[in-house]
Amino acid sequence: MSDLLERLRGRGWRMTSQRRVVAEVLDGDHVHLTADEVHARAAGRLPEISRATVYNTLGEMVALGEIIEVSTDGRAKRYDPNAHHAHQHLVCTSCGTIRDVHPTGDPLSDLPAAERFGFTVSAFEVTYRGLCPDCSA
Amino acid sequence: MSDLLERLRGRGWRMTSQRRVVAEVLDGDHVHLTADEVHARAAGRLPEISRATVYNTLGEMVALGEIIEVSTDGRAKRYDPNAHHAHQHLVCTSCGTIRDVHPTGDPLSDLPAAERFGFTVSAFEVTYRGLCPDCSA
């Protein structure tokens, strides 16, 4: 994930081996790891990395808008590196697998003013649920 | 919430004072309490009610489809008694207030087959986010 590392460096981040490893672990499409999964994979490359550092680093990346925090199951939050292309999520109700999806249509235009209760609505998330091919077999 | 109590009784539920109080606490529109909030309010009427009973009762009501579990903030789950009218949620990003909303449009028809990855998609949730009137003032 040299892209992400470059952007972070450009923002004045001090580059440490821990941050490098966390960024590398998060590279790829359809990646939605929990903080502990990130920690486990990072520890594969850098055995002494602490949980606190992983939490700190993920939190900073989220604050910088470089990764997205997703909580689709009410359990552990998951971290999605695909922060620069708007997308929604499709979740398997059986095994929990998550895919990034791109619905057409704009939910914001589907919310009438009378249904906004005076809110200034600025964002939305859609979560689709169903059975993945493996679980419906 | 005699409605809910009636339906539960009709399903063979043993009616206890604890269950009655939990159902009563959940009565109303735009009610989205956490389990601990339900416990606190229930304890106002029935001081010895235990947390475990509140969790059990809420879990059973969810399983029966009489209330809906909502997790909009990655923190505590909230319980929504409005289970019999399809709706979505509008959440204040500042204070966390939740309102039930009814968007037009059907997100399911907005998800092309090519974007379903072989899933059998059966449900969806939309969460709108923004500032409520109090917080934007």
Place this chain on the structure above:
DNA sequence: TCTTGACTTGGACACAGTCCATCGTAGGAT
């Protein structure tokens, strides 16, 4: 009124995440 199995209780436990004092080090200064 009696009986019984479903329900409740409180406390221990598990998991996800945060906080903090201390130590280590990246990277600018010399």
Place this chain on the structure above:
DNA sequence: ATCCTACGATGGACTGTGTCCAAGTCAAGA
């Protein structure tokens, strides 16, 4: 190349949310 120092890493304690379990209690049918 070395030194400095502020920023980052560490790990262990702590909090919040939720689950589990053995023992006691009670709703409701006989």
